[in-house]
Amino acid sequence: MTDRPDVLVLRKAAHGMPIEQYAAALRERLPHHEVTLARTPEQEREGIRDAEIVTGMWLTDDLLDEAEALRLFACGYAGTGHLPRERLAQLDVTVTNASGVHGPNIGEHVLGAILAFSRRFHEGFRRQRRNEWRSFETHELQGSTVTVVGLGAIGESTVNRLAGFDVETIGVRYSPEKGGPTDRVVGFEDDDLHDALAETEYLVLACPLTETTQGLIGTSELVTLPPEAVVVNVARGPVLDTDALVTALQRGWIRGASLDVTDPEPLPADHELWDLGNVQITPHNAGHTPEYYGRLADIVASNVRHVTESGEYDGLANQVPL
Missing domain, CATH: 3.40.50.720 (NAD(P)-binding Rossmann-like Domain)
Incomplete structure (x- = not known):
């Protein structure tokens, strides 16, 4: 001793x-x-x-x-x-x-964001504020494909919390040969990544910011995603190209985005992301x-x-x- x-x-x-x-x-x-x-x-x-x-x-x-x-x-x-x-x-x-x-709390944050877009709670909140009793269309998470980029503690926690929802999961990591808790694991190579994105309804970014992941999701990747896809970013803002995301949301290339991190951060008060109805923004709060x-x-x-x-x-x- x-x-x-x-x-x-x-x-x-x-x-x-x-x-x-x-x-x-x-x-x-x-x-x-x-x-x-x-x-x-x-x-x-x-x-x-x-x-x-x-x-x-x-x-x-x-x-x-x-x-x-x-x-x-x-x-x-x-x-x-x-x-x-x-x-x-x-x-x-x-x-x-x-x-x-951060594994448990950010995993719960991601699951909450996915369920909110699946059941369109944001639309329900808008109608509640207007005292408006009128039905709206929703989605089902069951049967969806969820792709998680980054299989560290946060990515693994997210996948574990999705286990009871009958979804297909794809993991993206630097060393796909290591496997992981997802149904499939692919690497960061363009073809492998785009093949995964093409069948993804919910894309979860939970990776560290590195030379490989900076700008990982840009115009090409957002176009590859199906129009019903939702992007959830709990990684770092620069992993997702902000200008490309705004264009994708405005033009209906994807259904929506849940952003706990942004680029720039803090997000300026006059930034157009604030005013898009298909975006959920939290102030880097998933880690709390x-x-x-x-x-x-x-x-x-x-x-x-x-x-x-x-x-x-x-x-x-x-x-x-x-």
């Missing part, structure tokens, strides 16, 4: 929830460690000087300048592209992320869940215990290659 390293929690909160809740969740799971919350820039600068383990949503170069003992940064987000990764690698700092934290800090603390506390018992800052859960 090694000395118990202290844990420093940085001040930036996630999803509008007080960062104090995260610190409290870590203290509950690590009763024999000192968990310190830095609530001001000065406290961050002072605290990081001697901290071996730091956790938070961001870590700037200026703050790294003050770090003298840092061995592990446990990022509170699943994505780490905003971190100074090259410098962290040079300093031999291990980085972990929050992958898996009251369980966020608890799930994140489970991952981080497990890694802290690993370090305490082994003295090793390698082989950690959610370790990110730098």
Whole structure:
């Protein structure tokens, strides 16, 4: 057993929830460690000087300048592209992320969006606001094909929640030979992707933003989708070409879109997407869940215990290659 390293929690909160809740969740799971919350820039600068383990949503170069003992940064987000990764690698700092934290809540968000378009709840809401008792046509999810791009924790959670709806599922991933929970798995090659899109009623984007996925769904892909298709984006805005999407929605190339992320983001108040009746927009809100800090603390506390018992800052859960 090694000395118990202290844990420093940085001040930036996630999803509008007080960062104090995260610190409290870590203290509950690590009763024999000192968990310190830095609530001001000065406290961050002072605290990081001697901290071996730091956790938070961001870590700037200026703050790294003050770090003298840092061995592990446990990022509170699943994505780490905003971190100074090259410098962290040079300093031999291990980085972990929050992958898996969002699986249940974003899976539920996607399922809700699909059901809303299937039963056309948005049209029901419009008629309710007008006090209008008049029937409207709807759709059935049963028998549809749902294509999920990205089979990480969020994609897998989405597929699992679709299991009881009698749908055909297609997964799209970098390494299709790995398989997945879907009925079929294809790669990102143009022909394979377009073959899948041609039979897709609901297209779910749940992949990370990379060179491969940036602009993945543009004019050609939207034209390939059937006219009754709905696009659900819980990935990142730039995965879906915004101008092409607007054109597709206006011209009836697809039936609708549910967007939790946009490009640009935040979506400007005068953007035409706001005024399209076949678009559902949420403000990057799918990741919000009251369980966020608890799930994140489970991952981080497990890694802290690993370090305490082994003295090793390698082989950690959610370790990110730098």
